Amino acid sequence: GAVVSQHPSWVICKSGTSVKIECRSLDFQATTMFWYRQFPKQSLMLMATSNEGSKATYEQGVEKDKFLINHASLTLSTLTVTSAHPEDSSFYICSARDGLAYNEQFFGPGTRLTVL
Amino acid sequence: GIQVEQSPPDLILQEGANSTLRCNFSDSVNNLQWFHQNPWGQLINLFYIPSGTKQNGRLSATTVATERYSLLYISSSQTTDSGVYFCAVEVMDSSYKLIFGSGTRLLVRP
Numbered sequence: 297g298a299v300v301s302q303h304p305s306w307v308i309c310k311s312g313t314s315v316k317i318e319c320r321s322l323d324f325q326a327t328t329m330f331w332y333r334q335f336p337k338q339s340l341m342l343m344a345t346s347n348e349g350s351k352a353t354y355e356q357g358v359e360k361d362k363f364l365i366n367h368a369s370l371t372l373s374t375l376t377v378t379s380a381h382p383e384d385s386s387f388y389i390c391s392a393r394d395g396l397a398y399n400e401q402f403f404g405p406g407t408r409l410t411v412l
Numbered sequence: 413g414i415q416v417e418q419s420p421p422d423l424i425l426q427e428g429a430n431s432t433l434r435c436n437f438s439d440s441v442n443n444l445q446w447f448h449q450n451p452w453g454q455l456i457n458l459f460y461i462p463s464g465t466k467q468n469g470r471l472s473a474t475t476v477a478t479e480r481y482s483l484l485y486i487s488s489s490q491t492t493d494s495g496v497y498f499c500a501v502e503v504m505d506s507s508y509k510l511i512f513g514s515g516t517r518l519l520v521r522p
Contacts, residue, residue, distance in 0.1 A: 328508055334453075339498065340512045353507070387453055393508055400445055400460035401500075401510055406453040 298324045300392050302404035309380055310412055317375045317407045319390030325370035326392035330401065331363070334387040346373045380411045414439045416501055418513035425489050425520045433484040433516045435499035443502040444475050445510065446484050450495050458484070458497075489520045 299322040309315050319329055328347055332340040344365050345353045352365035362384075364376040373392075377384050387408050391401040415438040425431055435444070446458040459466050459473040461482065466473055470489075475482040486493055496517050500510040 330509070337517075339514045340455075340500075342509055342511070345507060345509060389453070389455070391510070395508070399443060400457060401508075402457060403447070403455040408453070 298402040300390065300402045300404040302390055302407050304407060305405065306408040308410045308412065311381050312379055315377045315380055315409060317388055319373045319404050321371045321392040324394045326394050327370065328393045329367055329373040330391045331365060331375050332389045334389060340389060377409065382411045385409055385411045414501065414503055414511055416499065416511055416513040418499060418516050420516060421514065422517045425518065427489060427491060427520055427522050429489050430487045431489060433497055435482045435513055437480050437501050440504050441501040442504050444482050445500050446473055447498045447500065448495050449498060491520050491522055494518055494520050
């Protein structure tokens with residue numbers, strides 16, 4: 297199967313700061329990447345779809361100015377949580393799909409964000 | 413939007429027991445995937461199964477797309493099978509979005 301990495305694995309920041317999370321597809325080119333959020337003991341909620349070279353598509357209720365997504369290359373997407381607040385604390389997970397070799401999605405290991 | 417329901421929500425097994433997890437979905441889908449989320453949060457791909465039956469070791473899965481459900485079978489369970497099992501369906505449009513069920517939390521006791 298394909299491998300997706302995320303960095304950092306965990307981050308603690310002060311309220312009001314911005315945090316960038318990277319998602320990379322290591323052995324395939326991901327035409328589409330997705331960002332999810334997961335609260336403790338809950339399921340994954342899709343936040344946005346990221347297509348290489350175009351603007352991200354956000355799910356209803358997700359603030360696009362709060363969660364900035366950039367998919368600058370076929371192997372890298374970034375999620376920036378701007379002016380983070382304690383309620384943004386969560387587990388953020390990305391996934392990638394190439395649609396050529398694999399139709400299924402593969403997930404990164406996740407990033408645990410804690411905002412103090 | 414499409415609804416994805418998983419049952420049971422929680423399951424406790426003795427090591428060596430078998431189990432069946434169910435995933436129902438409310439509309440036609442392009443694809444369906446089963447995942448195991450380990451205690452560290454990593455989602456591990458178990459099956460990509462839009463229809464039919466697949467087997468991988470002690471695990472097998474069956475999707476009956478026309479009846480909108482999928483089943484995941486775990487045989488001879490081991491403590492390492494503990495964790496949360498999610499099914500996720502790909503909506504039938506061009507977005508490739510996956511919609512997740514609420515998961516089945518499995519604990520296998522030694």
